[in-house]
Amino acid sequence: MDYQQILDTIHDEMSYRDVKGKVASYIPELAKIDRKKFGMHVYCGDKQHFCFGDSKENFSIQSISKVFTLAMAMRLMGxxxxxxxxxxPSGDPFNSLTQLEYESGIPRNPFINAGALVISDILVDQLDDPKKELLEFVRHITGDPDIDYDKTVAASEKATGxxxxxxxxxxxALGNIKCDVEPIVDFYFHQCSLAMSCEDLSKAFMIFANRGRLLDTDEKILKPKTVxxxxxxxxxxxxxxxxxxxxxxxxxPGKSGVGGGIVAIHPKNYSVAVWSPILNEKGNSELGMKALERFTTLTGVSVF
Amino acid sequence: MDYQQILDTIHDEMSYRDVKGKVASYIPELAKIDRKKFGMHVYCGDKQHFCFGDSKENFSIQSISKVFTLAMAMRLMGxxxxxxxxxxPSGDPFNSLTQLEYESGIPRNPFINAGALVISDILVDQLDDPKKELLEFVRHITGDPDIDYDKTVAASEKATGxxxxxxxxxxxALGNIKCDVEPIVDFYFHQCSLAMSCEDLSKAFMIFANRGRLLDTDEKILKPKTVxxxxxxxxxxxxxxxxxxxxxxxxxPGKSGVGGGIVAIHPKNYSVAVWSPILNEKGNSELGMKALERFTTLTGVSVF
Amino acid sequence: MDYQQILDTIHDEMSYRDVKGKVASYIPELAKIDRKKFGMHVYCGDKQHFCFGDSKENFSIQSISKVFTLAMAMRLMGxxxxxxxxxxPSGDPFNSLTQLEYESGIPRNPFINAGALVISDILVDQLDDPKKELLEFVRHITGDPDIDYDKTVAASEKATGxxxxxxxxxxxALGNIKCDVEPIVDFYFHQCSLAMSCEDLSKAFMIFANRGRLLDTDEKILKPKTVxxxxxxxxxxxxxxxxxxxxxxxxxPGKSGVGGGIVAIHPKNYSVAVWSPILNEKGNSELGMKALERFTTLTGVSVF
Amino acid sequence: MDYQQILDTIHDEMSYRDVKGKVASYIPELAKIDRKKFGMHVYCGDKQHFCFGDSKENFSIQSISKVFTLAMAMRLMGxxxxxxxxxxPSGDPFNSLTQLEYESGIPRNPFINAGALVISDILVDQLDDPKKELLEFVRHITGDPDIDYDKTVAASEKATGxxxxxxxxxxxALGNIKCDVEPIVDFYFHQCSLAMSCEDLSKAFMIFANRGRLLDTDEKILKPKTVxxxxxxxxxxxxxxxxxxxxxxxxxPGKSGVGGGIVAIHPKNYSVAVWSPILNEKGNSELGMKALERFTTLTGVSVF
Structure with a gap:
C-alpha cells in the first residue's frame, strides 16, 4: 500500500462527524473556523508528497510555532x-504557574507557555527584528514567500492574553526574563498567529526528519545534535x-496547536501534517490524533 | 502605671541594637532608610496621646494602606x-500565586497582595479619581492635610513590581479583575507609597477602635459592622x-507593612502605632513586634 | 436580659428546619445521629450555668478533643x-498533605489533623497509658467520672481512617514522628470518639476562660501563658x-468538631457549648455557628 | 565495529572514578554496595550476547521491577x-503526594511509586500468591530458576518505607486501592528487592524488543499492543x-532503579542492561547513563 492509498483510506474512514469536541474558543478569531475542515499532507525523504482534503488551506498554527522559535534559539545559543x-515533561496543564514557584522561574520545557515565553525573550534580546527574522526563517525552510502572520489573530490574542x-x-520577577514585557508578548502573539497549511508545515518539518538539512538544496539549517x-x-x-x-x-515525535494542527516526523522517512480544528479535552486535535494513529498503523512503522 | 510611663519603659528597654533583621531592600528607596529609626505613638479613647522617639517622622506605610482601601471598598460595596x-487566612507567603489557581481567582483575603489588587480594581472601577479620593480619606480621618504619596517610592515599586x-x-485571566491593568497597579503602587508617621497612623486607626466614628467630631465614617x-x-x-x-x-487586631510600621487597636480603648524598619524573616518589624508585646503586657490588657 | 432569657430566645428562634446541611457521614456511627438534636450550655465565671434542649446528651466531640490533647502536650513540653x-493558620482544607511536603513535616498548627497527630505522637511517647491519662484529665476538669470513649465510633474511624x-x-518519613504508627492512630481515633455533652464541654473549657484554674477548687491545671x-x-x-x-x-476563641459540637470561651466571663449535628459545607455545625453569633450579639459582648 | 568491540571501548573509556555521585543510602542494605561495581550486558535479536565487567553479579533491581509487574497487570486487565x-509523565519528583490530591487518586503513570503501588494492589487482588507468581514470571522469561528476592533488602525497605x-x-482514602495495605506493601517491597544481574535483565527485557515473544522458544508472553x-x-x-x-x-525506551541498574531496548534489535551503583542527583546511575549514551552513539542507532 503506497502513501496516497493510505491517505485516501484515512480520508474515507474518518470524518468530523465522528468527533464530539469543540473548536478553540478562547479568542474570537479561532472560534470562527469551520469545524468541517480536515486535511493532511505527507512529505517524504525522496521528495514525493501526498495529501487529501484541506491540505493547502492556511490555519493558525499556534503552539506548533514553538518548534520554529526553539530551533532559532538553539542556533543562537546551542x-x-x-x-x-x-x-x-511538565505533568501539569500547559498554562500552570505553580511549578515556576518552586523551580526558580526555570520553565520545565520550551513547549509549555512559560518556556516558549523565555524563548521569545531570548529572540527579542538577540535579534534586531525577531518578527521579521522568524518570517524569513519559516519562508526559507518551506520555500513559500507568502507565509505571514494573521494580524487579526495576533491582535485578538493580545487583547485577551x-x-x-x-x-x-x-x-x-523570578529573574529569568531580560527584556521588557511588551515586545516579548508582542512577538509571542505574532508567532502563534502564523498562518500555514498542512503542505507548508510538512515541508518545514522535513528539516527535523532530514538531520537539519533542506531536502531540496541540502543546505544545513540546524546541527544534527540540535535536531x-x-x-x-x-x-x-x-x-x-x-x-x-x-x-x-x-x-x-510531534507538536500540536490549539488551531487544530499537528505535525509529526519519522526521522529519515517523512514528515506529516494534519489539520482538523475540533479539539479533545486535552486541547489536541481529536481527528488529527486519530488520523496519525491510523497512519502509523497502516504504514506499519512505529518507534516501539 | 500610666501610658507615658509604659512607653518610656519600652523606649528605655529596647533598641535597634537588639535585633538582627534587615531593612527591606526590594526597592532602592526602602533600602535607604536608617535602621536606627524607632518611634511609637498611642492614641486613647479619651483623646489623650503619648509617644516616644521618631513618632512624628514619616515612613512608607506600604501594606498598612490595605486597611484604608479595604475600608473605602466596604463603604462602596458593603x-x-x-x-x-x-x-x-492564607497559610502561604503573602505573594503566592498557587492558591488562586485552585480557587478561581478569588484571593483568600484582602490583605494578601492578590486581595489588595482586587480591592484596587474595585476602587479604580467605582471612583472618578481613586488616588485623590484615597488621599482625601486619609487626610480626613487623621486631620492632617499634608499627608501625601511618596512619588519616588511609587515609581520605584512600579519599575520592579x-x-x-x-x-x-x-x-x-481568571475573571476577577474588571479594569485595565495599568491604572490598577498605578493606584496600588501609590497607595503603598503613602508617607505617614506613627502619630498619623494611630490617629487614623482610632476609627477602628471607636466603632467607625471620628473621635473629635463623632462623625460616622464606617458602619459598626464594617469595623x-x-x-x-x-x-x-x-x-x-x-x-x-x-x-x-x-x-x-493589627496590620504591618514592610516599611517597618505596625498599627494595632484595642476596641474602645486605644490605637497604637510603632515604627522600626528592621524586619524579621516573616517581613514584619522585629522591634515593632517586641514593643507591642511589651505594651500589652505592661498595660495588662489582652484579648485572651 | 439574663443568660437564660438569651438562651431561651435562641431556642425559640432557631430550629434544625432552618438549615440545609448534612450530618457527617464519613463513618457510619456519625451518620446515624438524629439531625433534630440541638442543645446549648453556658457556664459562667460566677459558677452559674444555663442551658436548653439536648444539652445533657452525649455526642462525639471529634476535633474538639484536639484542645484537650494540646493542653496535655503543653503541660509536658511547654x-x-x-x-x-x-x-x-493553615489556609488549606483540614486534611491537606501538600503543605507538609514543602514544610519538612512540620504541621501548620495543632488543630489540623497533621498537627493533632504529632501531638498524639508526643503523648504516646511521653505517657505510660495515654488513653487512660486523657480520660482522667477530661474527667478531672469536668468533675464527671462517667465520661468515656465510644468504642464503636473509635473502631469505625480506625476502619476507614x-x-x-x-x-x-x-x-x-519526614522525620517528625517518633513512635510506631499503630499506637498513635489508636490513641487519635480514641480521642476523637470521646462522648461528652454540652454541659461537660462548657465546664471543661472553663479552664481556658479562668486563666487555667478549675472554677470549683481554684486548682491550677494550666499556666496562664499556656491558656x-x-x-x-x-x-x-x-x-x-x-x-x-x-x-x-x-x-x-473556639473549636468545632464534625460531630456538630462547638465550644467557645470569653476570657474571664464564660464558656459556651452548642450542639447540632447538621454541618455546613466547611464542616462546622451550621446551627451551632448561628446560635453562637446570636449569643454574642444578644449578650452585647464581642472582641471587636 | 561489532558489539563486543563497542562494549570493550566503553569499559576502557569509563570508570567509577569519573563520577562523583553517591550510592543510594536510604536503606542500609543498599548503602553497603561497593561503588566500584560496573557491568554491562547486551542481548541481541539473533541470540548473540556480549558483556563486560560485573555483568553476572546480582544487584537490587528496585524500580526496574515495576516493568515486570506492569506487564503482569496488563496481561490480567489489558x-x-x-x-x-x-x-x-509526572513532572514531579518520583515520590510526590501532591498530584494525587488534585487528581482523585489516579497516579500519573505506573512507574512513579504511587502508580506502582496501584499495580501491586491489582496483582494482590487478582493473584493467589503474587510474590510466587512474580518470581515464576521473571524466572520464566530469563530462563534462570535461581532468581529470588533478597529478604534482607525487603525487610530493610519495609522497616523504613x-x-x-x-x-x-x-x-x-481516595478510593483507588482495593486490598488491605499490609499485603500490598509487602509485595511491593519484595518486588523491589529482586536480585538480578545485567545478564538476567537484558535477557528478560528481550520480550519488549521482540514484540512480546521469548527469543528461544518464540512463546508469546505479551500481546504486541501491550509491548x-x-x-x-x-x-x-x-x-x-x-x-x-x-x-x-x-x-x-528504558527503566532505571536506585540500585544503579538501567535497562533499555531497541525494538527488534537488542536489549541492553548496565549497572553501576553511583547515582546522579536525579537518582539514576551516573555511569550507567553515560555508558548507554556512548553505546547508542557508537552503534549509530538512535530513535531521533
Missing amino acids: EDLWDRVDVE YRNIALVNYIK KRINALMQTCGFYDEAGEFSFQVGL | EDLWDRVDVE YRNIALVNYIK KRINALMQTCGFYDEAGEFSFQVGL | EDLWDRVDVE YRNIALVNYIK KRINALMQTCGFYDEAGEFSFQVGL | EDLWDRVDVE YRNIALVNYIK KRINALMQTCGFYDEAGEFSFQVGL
Whole structure:
C-alpha cells in the first residue's frame, strides 16, 4: 500500500462527524473556523508528497510555532539554552504557574507557555527584528514567500492574553526574563498567529526528519545534535498533558496547536501534517490524533 | 502605671541594637532608610496621646494602606465585597500565586497582595479619581492635610513590581479583575507609597477602635459592622505568615507593612502605632513586634 | 436580659428546619445521629450555668478533643512544643498533605489533623497509658467520672481512617514522628470518639476562660501563658477553613468538631457549648455557628 | 565495529572514578554496595550476547521491577488498567503526594511509586500468591530458576518505607486501592528487592524488543499492543525526573532503579542492561547513563 492509498483510506474512514469536541474558543478569531475542515499532507525523504482534503488551506498554527522559535534559539545559543529552560515533561496543564514557584522561574520545557515565553525573550534580546527574522526563517525552510502572520489573530490574542502576560511578568520577577514585557508578548502573539497549511508545515518539518538539512538544496539549517534534541523534546513534551498517550498511539515525535494542527516526523522517512480544528479535552486535535494513529498503523512503522 | 510611663519603659528597654533583621531592600528607596529609626505613638479613647522617639517622622506605610482601601471598598460595596475576595487566612507567603489557581481567582483575603489588587480594581472601577479620593480619606480621618504619596517610592515599586503586575494579569485571566491593568497597579503602587508617621497612623486607626466614628467630631465614617469585619480580618490575617504568632504575642487586631510600621487597636480603648524598619524573616518589624508585646503586657490588657 | 432569657430566645428562634446541611457521614456511627438534636450550655465565671434542649446528651466531640490533647502536650513540653508544630493558620482544607511536603513535616498548627497527630505522637511517647491519662484529665476538669470513649465510633474511624494513617506515615518519613504508627492512630481515633455533652464541654473549657484554674477548687491545671497560647490558637485556627468567618461572626476563641459540637470561651466571663449535628459545607455545625453569633450579639459582648 | 568491540571501548573509556555521585543510602542494605561495581550486558535479536565487567553479579533491581509487574497487570486487565492509573509523565519528583490530591487518586503513570503501588494492589487482588507468581514470571522469561528476592533488602525497605505506606493509605482514602495495605506493601517491597544481574535483565527485557515473544522458544508472553504500550511508557516516564534528558541522550525506551541498574531496548534489535551503583542527583546511575549514551552513539542507532 503506497502513501496516497493510505491517505485516501484515512480520508474515507474518518470524518468530523465522528468527533464530539469543540473548536478553540478562547479568542474570537479561532472560534470562527469551520469545524468541517480536515486535511493532511505527507512529505517524504525522496521528495514525493501526498495529501487529501484541506491540505493547502492556511490555519493558525499556534503552539506548533514553538518548534520554529526553539530551533532559532538553539542556533543562537546551542546547549547553553538549557540554563534558561529545562527539557523535562511538565505533568501539569500547559498554562500552570505553580511549578515556576518552586523551580526558580526555570520553565520545565520550551513547549509549555512559560518556556516558549523565555524563548521569545531570548529572540527579542538577540535579534534586531525577531518578527521579521522568524518570517524569513519559516519562508526559507518551506520555500513559500507568502507565509505571514494573521494580524487579526495576533491582535485578538493580545487583547485577551492576560495569562501569558502574567507569566512573563512572573518569570521576570523570578529573574529569568531580560527584556521588557511588551515586545516579548508582542512577538509571542505574532508567532502563534502564523498562518500555514498542512503542505507548508510538512515541508518545514522535513528539516527535523532530514538531520537539519533542506531536502531540496541540502543546505544545513540546524546541527544534527540540535535536531536530535528537538525531536526528543517533541517526543516527550509535544502534546501538553497528552504526551504519553500520543507517544503510544502514534509513536512519533510531534507538536500540536490549539488551531487544530499537528505535525509529526519519522526521522529519515517523512514528515506529516494534519489539520482538523475540533479539539479533545486535552486541547489536541481529536481527528488529527486519530488520523496519525491510523497512519502509523497502516504504514506499519512505529518507534516501539 | 500610666501610658507615658509604659512607653518610656519600652523606649528605655529596647533598641535597634537588639535585633538582627534587615531593612527591606526590594526597592532602592526602602533600602535607604536608617535602621536606627524607632518611634511609637498611642492614641486613647479619651483623646489623650503619648509617644516616644521618631513618632512624628514619616515612613512608607506600604501594606498598612490595605486597611484604608479595604475600608473605602466596604463603604462602596458593603458585604457584597466578599463575592470578590474571601475572609480566611492564607497559610502561604503573602505573594503566592498557587492558591488562586485552585480557587478561581478569588484571593483568600484582602490583605494578601492578590486581595489588595482586587480591592484596587474595585476602587479604580467605582471612583472618578481613586488616588485623590484615597488621599482625601486619609487626610480626613487623621486631620492632617499634608499627608501625601511618596512619588519616588511609587515609581520605584512600579519599575520592579513584576510580581504584582503578574498577579493582576493572572486574576484578570481568571475573571476577577474588571479594569485595565495599568491604572490598577498605578493606584496600588501609590497607595503603598503613602508617607505617614506613627502619630498619623494611630490617629487614623482610632476609627477602628471607636466603632467607625471620628473621635473629635463623632462623625460616622464606617458602619459598626464594617469595623467589626475589618478588625476580625486584622486579627486573623494582618501579619502575613505570622498572624498566629502576633495573635498570641500581642493579642490585638493589627496590620504591618514592610516599611517597618505596625498599627494595632484595642476596641474602645486605644490605637497604637510603632515604627522600626528592621524586619524579621516573616517581613514584619522585629522591634515593632517586641514593643507591642511589651505594651500589652505592661498595660495588662489582652484579648485572651 | 439574663443568660437564660438569651438562651431561651435562641431556642425559640432557631430550629434544625432552618438549615440545609448534612450530618457527617464519613463513618457510619456519625451518620446515624438524629439531625433534630440541638442543645446549648453556658457556664459562667460566677459558677452559674444555663442551658436548653439536648444539652445533657452525649455526642462525639471529634476535633474538639484536639484542645484537650494540646493542653496535655503543653503541660509536658511547654513552648518547646513549637519545634514540632507551628502556630499559623493553615489556609488549606483540614486534611491537606501538600503543605507538609514543602514544610519538612512540620504541621501548620495543632488543630489540623497533621498537627493533632504529632501531638498524639508526643503523648504516646511521653505517657505510660495515654488513653487512660486523657480520660482522667477530661474527667478531672469536668468533675464527671462517667465520661468515656465510644468504642464503636473509635473502631469505625480506625476502619476507614486511611487518610490519617497516611498522614502519620508521611510525617514519620519526614522525620517528625517518633513512635510506631499503630499506637498513635489508636490513641487519635480514641480521642476523637470521646462522648461528652454540652454541659461537660462548657465546664471543661472553663479552664481556658479562668486563666487555667478549675472554677470549683481554684486548682491550677494550666499556666496562664499556656491558656493564652491555646486561646490565641482557637481564635486563629479553631474552625478549619472558616476561622476568619467565625472570628467575625462570633468574635470568640473556639473549636468545632464534625460531630456538630462547638465550644467557645470569653476570657474571664464564660464558656459556651452548642450542639447540632447538621454541618455546613466547611464542616462546622451550621446551627451551632448561628446560635453562637446570636449569643454574642444578644449578650452585647464581642472582641471587636 | 561489532558489539563486543563497542562494549570493550566503553569499559576502557569509563570508570567509577569519573563520577562523583553517591550510592543510594536510604536503606542500609543498599548503602553497603561497593561503588566500584560496573557491568554491562547486551542481548541481541539473533541470540548473540556480549558483556563486560560485573555483568553476572546480582544487584537490587528496585524500580526496574515495576516493568515486570506492569506487564503482569496488563496481561490480567489489558487496556482497562488505564482506569486505575494514567500514562502521562509526572513532572514531579518520583515520590510526590501532591498530584494525587488534585487528581482523585489516579497516579500519573505506573512507574512513579504511587502508580506502582496501584499495580501491586491489582496483582494482590487478582493473584493467589503474587510474590510466587512474580518470581515464576521473571524466572520464566530469563530462563534462570535461581532468581529470588533478597529478604534482607525487603525487610530493610519495609522497616523504613513510611512514605510508600503513606501513599497506599492515601490512595485507599481516595478510593483507588482495593486490598488491605499490609499485603500490598509487602509485595511491593519484595518486588523491589529482586536480585538480578545485567545478564538476567537484558535477557528478560528481550520480550519488549521482540514484540512480546521469548527469543528461544518464540512463546508469546505479551500481546504486541501491550509491548508497544510498555515501551512508550518507558520512553516517556522511565527515568523519574530525567525522562526528557534520557530520551535525548540515549533515545531508547528504558527503566532505571536506585540500585544503579538501567535497562533499555531497541525494538527488534537488542536489549541492553548496565549497572553501576553511583547515582546522579536525579537518582539514576551516573555511569550507567553515560555508558548507554556512548553505546547508542557508537552503534549509530538512535530513535531521533
